[in-house]
Amino acid sequence: MQRFNHYQEEYYPSPLMHVWIEFRRSHIALVGFVVLSVFIFIALFGDLIAPFDPNLQNTNAILLPPSWEANGTIVHVFGTDSLGRDVFSRILHACQVTFGVSILIVIIAAGIGVGLGVLAGLLSGLRSSVINHLFDSIMSVPTLLIAIIIVAILGTGLFNAMLAITLALIPQFVHQTRTFVKTELQKDYVILDKLDGASPMRIFFNSILPGMAELIVVQATLAISIAIIDISALGFLNLGATTGMTELGQMLSQSLDVAYVSPWLVALPGLFIFLMVFSVNVVGEGLRSALRNRLKL
């Protein structure tokens, strides 16, 4: 009795599907998404594509320019550095480290942050405030500064840098999740769940978590771009990845000495950091506006 078939579409997208449909409308966001997919591909299969071992030193080919220069060779697409290592392989490897590590960090930070945030949201009174405001106070300090302090205490190294950045990223997740859970708990449908006899845990997993996925995705894209910059910055300051590993920021700092002779050694890693952060931010912005449009309808 209620439905008129000629009004309604045959296809009923779920809210997440709806976000994707909205997201596709923006071309810039789609470009960002393609670039991001390339980086994800590199992070997963970079080792298979790389033509050389990133640490293999070829003394016959030192400071070769990239292949598009007059005296470059196609064997070393991006040329070689001062130790004769293939820059293309090194960049692939470095992207793998920088991007992979950033995502890993964000996943861990999101896990811990969301967990604590939910706890803070479901609890009330003093306990909730303690969790929330403790992390709020950390949030007032820039993440990079916290990371440097932690590295100063624990010593340099990629693992310590990761630890530092993870700790620095957690408060944002805590704060966002707590606010979300708190507002969600006031909603009528949560009261109805309670009247159905649902326990707080049940309410959380059944009613609050499905709506939270979007928030976490958006917050995570923001966090990834912060993580990429922080990892590279620590690498550049020689506080992050050690010499054995390749990392974009570390590549930048190592090639500073020869920047006048072979500028591509500085330009290329910089370009890749830029592309990475750019694509993540564009995708994040696209997601956010897609969410806004969906909610507006």
Add this chain to the structure above:
Amino acid sequence: MTPIIEAEEIEYTFTFRPSIFATKNTFHLGPLSFKLYEGETIAIIGNNGSGKSLIAKTLVGAVTPHKGKVALLGSYENHTDKATRTKAIRMIFQHNQSIMNPALSVGSILHLPLSLNTSLGYSARRTKIEQTLLQVGLLPEHYHFYRDMMSDGQQQRVAMARALILDPKIIVADEPFAALDPSVRSQTVNLILQLQKDLGLGFIFISHNLGIVRHISDKVMVMDQGQLVEHGDTQEVFKNPQHPLTSKLVDAHFNLVSKHFETS
């Protein structure tokens, strides 16, 4: 015949300060007693802040009265026992944006009360959900719908389905018609009347719309600042209001209506 729900001398006292320097304000509700029999409808009317919603919340067990007791289906234990109470009394809220969770489909919203309160398996629950959707005038296909795809009237029907799915004896509704458009409102009124006829539901609702109150309720309770100032048979109260507040409300309503008849 025993009443399906009976409130006995329920009482609340709240003290609050608007600011630290202001004097304390006290809100006192009750003592208040009333009975609801099977198939009967009670309407609660009164000004804002008169404690109407508090009564509704007490009945469904969302708050516990400071004094007094509520007997459900003839015993106090039924009302204090969460499982029995949840099944017997269900609540419908005033229609608003947060009445349905936007992230969940109608199906998953309706699964929750069933899985918490019955021992039905997944397929049995699904059959029950589809039956209930038909009962409130929706289609089984609405199982897959999300909030964004439904109109206000349909959302209200989902809320009704959620209340009805546990085969309750009593439905408590807080302003169920206020936010609905006239043509959809009539449908909802008809639906409630029909369900009451078919299932013998007891129905308690809060409303500002005296036209509807007069049309569908058997008894009416008039609240003012936490006190029950008048109660009785609806037609009687409308014809012959005793308390000044009641006569003010009823007169204002009849004035509007009679002017309407003058013009037409």
Add this chain to the structure above:
Amino acid sequence: MALLEIKNLSLFIKTGTDNVKALDKISLTLNAGEIKALVGESGSGKSLIVRSIIGALPDAWSVKADRITYDGQDLLNMSRDQRRQIMRRDIAVVFQEPTSALDPSVRISSQIQESIPDEFIDKGFFWRRIQQRRQISISLMHKVGIKDHMRYLDSYPHELPPAISQKLMIAMALASEPKILITDDSTRGMESTTKTQILRLLTKLNKTKNLAILFVSHDLLAVTNMAKTVTVLYCGQTVESGKVKSLMRKPLHPYTKALLDSAPSFQVSLPPKSSLIALKGTIPTLQHLPIGCRLGPRCPNAKKECVVTPIPRKIQDHQYSCHFPLHFPHVKGPDKEVHL
């Protein structure tokens, strides 16, 4: 002489790829000193009309009209400043929710004083001007029936009961001594006593100040108590318009009849607890408007002719847009069963 005249107003809303015709050739005239009601449910476009008149339109909306004139001046083709001048002085709007239309962080006194145009204040030292503003705002409050002005002047909006804040909204609208007052659903969700107060106030203002009122509402009870003429809208189409009396006595359009049927108080002979006559289905959303007569799928009398938009027809002052009007089976309409 029509004070406000709207002829064939269409409003398009861009949603993604398609351009939805949210208002379909609406015509409306408001004479000086007249109370006209604009009746419609949600999605009928009554708020869109109000926004087209005041010119507050988002970028995604575009307006096409043969004319929108105020007192003979074309509102569509005038400069922004001129239009703003008219909106500031001659046309006042009272919006739906008084609680959200008042600034929650500013005292009532300064909100009212802010709405008084500078022209009303004599030149003088600033304390003179402050005093004058205060006096004008107090007299405005008296005008809308708030006698106890001292009690409310220093309050914040959240401390006020809904009836008072609605009256204050009207007072602020009256501050510029407008010729037209547009009230957008101002009696929504009110109790009968409060509603009566507001309606009485509006009627009084109309009589004493010759204020033309466009009363936008879906509350038929309020409309029949106030207005002399009424226009009924459904999904952006004019359904029926004319004198309130003749519309109430003999609605020609099935939708008007359904609206009248929806209020149980209008039917004297209706036994308690009997089911009401209701239209089936729900109001279609903007994306799913049916073609032709938009009531089509919900109409009890719909025939295949209804896929063509009906042209407005007129019997004396009573205008309707329906292929098969009620009560007039002989005008057009091949079947006798049309008559309910």
